[in-house]
Amino acid sequence: MLNYLIRRVVFGFGTLLVITFAVYALIRHMPGTPLTLDLAEMSLDQQISSSEMKRLERQYHLDRPWYVGYWLWAGKLFHGDLGRSIKEKKPVSRVIGERVPRTLLLSGTSLILSYLLSLPLGLYSTARSGRLDERVVSTFLYMLYAVPTFVAGLLLLVFFYKDLAGTPFQLEPGMFSRNYSQLSTLGQVLDVAKHMILPVVCFTYGSLAYYSRFIKSNMEEVVRQDYIRTAKAKGVGPLRVLLHHAFRNTLIPYVTMIGLTLPALIGGSVVLEYIFNWPGMGTLYLQALSQRDYPVIMGLTLMFSALTLLGQLLADLLYAVVDPRISYQ
Amino acid sequence: MPESPPHHEAASRVPVSHSPGFWAEAWGRFCRQKLAMTALVFVGLLAVLGIFSPAIVGTKPIICHYKGGLYFPAMGYFRESWENPVFITDGVIYNYPQKLKEKDPQSWAVWPLIYQDPLRRVRAGEIDGSTGNPIGMAGQPSRHNLFGTNDLGEDVFAKMVHGTRIALLIGFVSTGIAAVIGIAIGAIAGFFGGWIDWILSRIIEVMMCIPTLVLILALISIIEKPTIWHLMVVIGAFGWTGIARLTRAEFLKLRQLEYVAAARALGFRWSRLMFRHILPNALAPVIVPITFGIAAAILLETTLGFLGIGAPDKTSWGRLLNEGKANLQMWWLIVFPGAAIFLTVLAYNLIGEGIQQATDPTLKASKH
Numbered sequence: 057m058l059n060y061l062i063r064r065v066v067f068g069f070g071t072l073l074v075i076t077f078a079v080y081a082l083i084r085h086m087p088g089t090p091l092t093l094d095l096a097e098m099s100l101d102q103q104i105s106s107s108e109m110k111r112l113e114r115q116y117h118l119d120r121p122w123y124v125g126y127w128l129w130a131g132k133l134f135h136g137d138l139g140r141s142i143k144e145k146k147p148v149s150r151v152i153g154e155r156v157p158r159t160l161l162l163s164g165t166s167l168i169l170s171y172l173l174s175l176p177l178g179l180y181s182t183a184r185s186g187r188l189d190e191r192v193v194s195t196f197l198y199m200l201y202a203v204p205t206f207v208a209g210l211l212l213l214v215f216f217y218k219d220l221a222g223t224p225f226q227l228e229p230g231m232f233s234r235n236y237s238q239l240s241t242l243g244q245v246l247d248v249a250k251h252m253i254l255p256v257v258c259f260t261y262g263s264l265a266y267y268s269r270f271i272k273s274n275m276e277e278v279v280r281q282d283y284i285r286t287a288k289a290k291g292v293g294p295l296r297v298l299l300h301h302a303f304r305n306t307l308i309p310y311v312t313m314i315g316l317t318l319p320a321l322i323g324g325s326v327v328l329e330y331i332f333n334w335p336g337m338g339t340l341y342l343q344a345l346s347q348r349d350y351p352v353i354m355g356l357t358l359m360f361s362a363l364t365l366l367g368q369l370l371a372d373l374l375y376a377v378v379d380p381r382i383s384y385q
Numbered sequence: 386m387p388e389s390p391p392h393h394e395a396a397s398r399v400p401v402s403h404s405p406g407f408w409a410e411a412w413g414r415f416c417r418q419k420l421a422m423t424a425l426v427f428v429g430l431l432a433v434l435g436i437f438s439p440a441i442v443g444t445k446p447i448i449c450h451y452k453g454g455l456y457f458p459a460m461g462y463f464r465e466s467w468e469n470p471v472f473i474t475d476g477v478i479y480n481y482p483q484k485l486k487e488k489d490p491q492s493w494a495v496w497p498l499i500y501q502d503p504l505r506r507v508r509a510g511e512i513d514g515s516t517g518n519p520i521g522m523a524g525q526p527s528r529h530n531l532f533g534t535n536d537l538g539e540d541v542f543a544k545m546v547h548g549t550r551i552a553l554l555i556g557f558v559s560t561g562i563a564a565v566i567g568i569a570i571g572a573i574a575g576f577f578g579g580w581i582d583w584i585l586s587r588i589i590e591v592m593m594c595i596p597t598l599v600l601i602l603a604l605i606s607i608i609e610k611p612t613i614w615h616l617m618v619v620i621g622a623f624g625w626t627g628i629a630r631l632t633r634a635e636f637l638k639l640r641q642l643e644y645v646a647a648a649r650a651l652g653f654r655w656s657r658l659m660f661r662h663i664l665p666n667a668l669a670p671v672i673v674p675i676t677f678g679i680a681a682a683i684l685l686e687t688t689l690g691f692l693g694i695g696a697p698d699k700t701s702w703g704r705l706l707n708e709g710k711a712n713l714q715m716w717w718l719i720v721f722p723g724a725a726i727f728l729t730v731l732a733y734n735l736i737g738e739g740i741q742q743a744t745d746p747t748l749k750a751s752k753h
Contacts, residue, residue, distance in 0.1 A: 067587070074591050082603035202731035204684055206691050207723035210709055218713045326598060327688055331710065342692070345602050353599065361594040 057376075057383070064372075068365045075361045076354060077126055083345075083353055084122035090142040090348045091118065116142055116350075129354060138358075139351035143344075148355040151340070158231065159324035159336035162252065166259035167321060174264050178271025182279065183298055185272075194272070201265035209258045209331040216254060227254050229332045255332045259325065263317075270313070274306040281305075308378050315371030319363040407744075411669070414743040421739025424732040428553075431729065435549040438462065442543045444502040444511070445481055446494035459497065462547060479505070482512050501530065503547040503700045506538035526717050533717035535708050539699075541717060545725055548700040552729060555617055555686040556679040562621025563682075564675050567628025572667070574629070575636025576659050582633070593626045597685070602694055613698050616689070620682050627674055635667035669744040676737035680730045687726050702726055 091112055113119045117128050132139055138148035177193070184190035216227040233239075233247050278284065279302055287301045288294075322337065329338035337356070344352035376382045405413070415421060439459035440447050445468070447459045452471075458481065461468025468478070477484040482500075485492045500512050509517035517538070518524065524534030532541035574585035604619045605611045639645060640663060648662050690703020691710070698704065702722040709718035 071587065071591055071594065075594050078591070079595060079599055079603075082599065082607075086603050086606045198734075199731060202680075202734055203727050204687065204723070204730065206688065206706060207719070207726060210706060210713070210719045211723065214713050214716050214719060323596075327692065330692060341596075341598070345599065357596060357599060360596050364594045365590075 061373075064369055068362075068369070071365060072358065072361055073130070076130070076358055079357045080126040080129065080350075080354060081122055083348070083350060084125065086348060088348055089113075089118050090116070090350065125350075129351070133358070138355045141344075141349055141352050143347050143349045143352075148351045151352060152337070152355055152359065155335065155337045155340050156322060158334065159322065159329070159338065161248075162255050162259055162328070162334065162336065163321045163324055165252065166256050166263070167317060169256065170260045170263040170267055173260075174267035174271060177264070177268040178275065179298060179303065181268065181272045182275040182302075183294070185276070194269075197265040197268060200261055201269070203261075205258050205262060205325070206327050206331060208261065209254070209328060212254050212258065213331065227251070229254075229334075231333075231335055251332075255328055255334055258328055258331075267313075271306065271310065274309055275302055278302045278305050308375065311374050311378050312371040315367045315369075315374055318367035318370065319360055322363055323360050407669075411740075411743040415739050418739045418742060420735050421742075424735035424739070427728065427732045428736065431549050431732075432553055434546060435553050438546045438550055440497050442499040442501050442503070442540075442546050443497040444500055444507065445478070446485075446496055449481075449485065449492060449494035451485060451492045451494075452489050462503075480508075480511055483510070499531075499542070501540035501543040503539065503543040506534075507540065521712070522714060524715070524717075532721045533715070535705070535715070535718060536712060541705065541721060544700045544705060545702065545722060548702045548705075548722075548725075551613055551686070551698060551701050552683050552725075554613070555620065556683045556733070558614075558617040559621035559624065559682045559686075560675060560678045562618060563625040563678060564628055564671075566622065567625030568632050568664075568671065570625070571629035571632025571634075571671075572636055572659055572664060575633040576640060576655070576663065578637070578640075585629075586633070589626050589629055592623065595623075597623065601689065605694070613701075616686065620685055624678060624682065624685075628671060628678065631671050631674055632667060635670055636663055639663045639666055672744065673737050673741045676733055676740055680733035680737070683726070683733070684730055687722075 091109060110119070117125050120128075129139060138152075140146065141148050141151045144151055177197070181190045181194055213229060216225070217229065220226045228251065231248060231251050232244075233251075236244060236247055239247055275298075284297060284301055287297050292301070324337040326338035326342055328334070329336045330342060333339070340352065341356050343349075344356065434441065439445065439462040443459055443462060445458040445461055447457065449456050449458060456469050456472070458468050458472055458478075461478075472478050472481075475484070475488055477488065481494070482496075485494060500515075501507055501518075506518045506520070507515065509515060511517075515529070518530060518534045518540060519527075520534065520538040521536050524530060524538065526533040530540050530542065532545060534540055535544075570585055570589070574582045574589075600623055601616075601619055605615065608615050645658065645662055648658055653662075686701065687703035687706070690698075690701040691706045693707050702725055705718050705722040706726075709715060709722075712718060
């Protein structure tokens, strides 16, 4: 087991090196640099002289070829330094650190909600399988799954932001109200909570539909097993059969899914944060890409890939934990 | 053996050797699923709509007789160069109905069903009784503009009909590319095993970890003049990992079966083993994720259009939604393209599920 773990971690680091190298090569080949894009936005009297430009280029190692730049970046990373954001003039770790809790607020809430809601929904649709009410619920969930989040998000905005404008039910995009700083602590919490409603709904409905279908299809496989029939035959009540005998055996795939949601949990959703102007990881990502803020893009890529790898490892380990038949040599 | 379809009378007459093949049987099972068939018909209708889009809505004649020659200006919607340059030099292209008559009184033309253009605003006086397309908030859905108009006065219905082409092409081309790459790499990895498998699996792992958005954005911006075709290639070239993993797993499983060992003992070369013996049996489970891949590709393209990145194609459904985000009051910019994307994605999901039901005999028992 330990052997397996060490091997996975070593390969993981190798994979990370390859990924960051590829991404660095790609973004350095995108036209424009953070400095030239900056220049385009400035007015004429603010233009920096060419000697100043040279100095800045040297400072950010933009005058060197990209592979040297990668080498320098990786060297700093080795010492635990992600570099400084060119745009925000702050360390990348702080820029990302500021955003993580905000994204986690959305994705964490939504993850908990979808897990909590999908369990009863999935069990309910297994228990009522084939009945009219189950067909209606399942069909609705299936259709919900095909609604793209950006369509749902826009429609929600049209209704709650535009149509309900002026009523107390109006919900705004963004994370804070304009008078946020003047509110009391409780008021601030309530304000953020109010702004969270729409993004969390959008974040949740898709995974809710997916998870409950997932539970149902796993349950349907288990319910056909012989030991379920045995349990029924010896007079165990239907609820106990469902929960105690059947459901416990569907836990394996369900648990492993937790590992796979890890990157989405912290990476957030670019589209959703873009729609609702949520200042989280997704918007940072989009912003860094369009501004060619290389250190930030690299920091985000590193974090995202590391989380993906970690999630896969976690899923495999959880497999072994919940299923004693699986062992890693 | 899966049970044969209920053809009792036919079975007594048909010789036994003519038992239906796997795909014929799967097709038969597919046809019996009403939802999946409806979805297939819907996608077929979309394809028809896409192919005939210039004939359905446009401002260029389908056929016209002009200065002694027959022309097909509507083909210009497929490709600009397919519109005869004579119309450009004569300055006809932005007002066919008036200018054709003006330049050549003898000319005649067959027009599309609806006179609206996906790429520009129809101005006042182009056709009789038209006051030109309204702009912005005034452009609510009406008799002239079925789905309303956008900020520039361009007709939303025309854009959506012409956008079907993009949606379908994106789905088929990029998923086709992804399928070819994915099946090839998965087959090689699973068939040969050993260090080849090790290297290919690491490559797949790396590809799965690179954020799609960075990849697409970087590649698109490196290309000097990105078109929708570049986008298709990029989406396809990076969407094959799931297919490759599945194919690899199937090959790993199948290559250990006795019939493969028998074929190997007969001295067949590896290429024959791979393509003739294993691939056909590995295909059925791979087709399902390919179908879902089509839906995912369409979704990805509309997402990119919505975020305002990717190819600047004016008719993409995602672009309309992007305009809708900037003008939330203009609900018709959101509702109609949103519904189109939803229905298309739903249709492909249903087809995928139908194929799954039809090709997997073990699932039949679960039908309640």
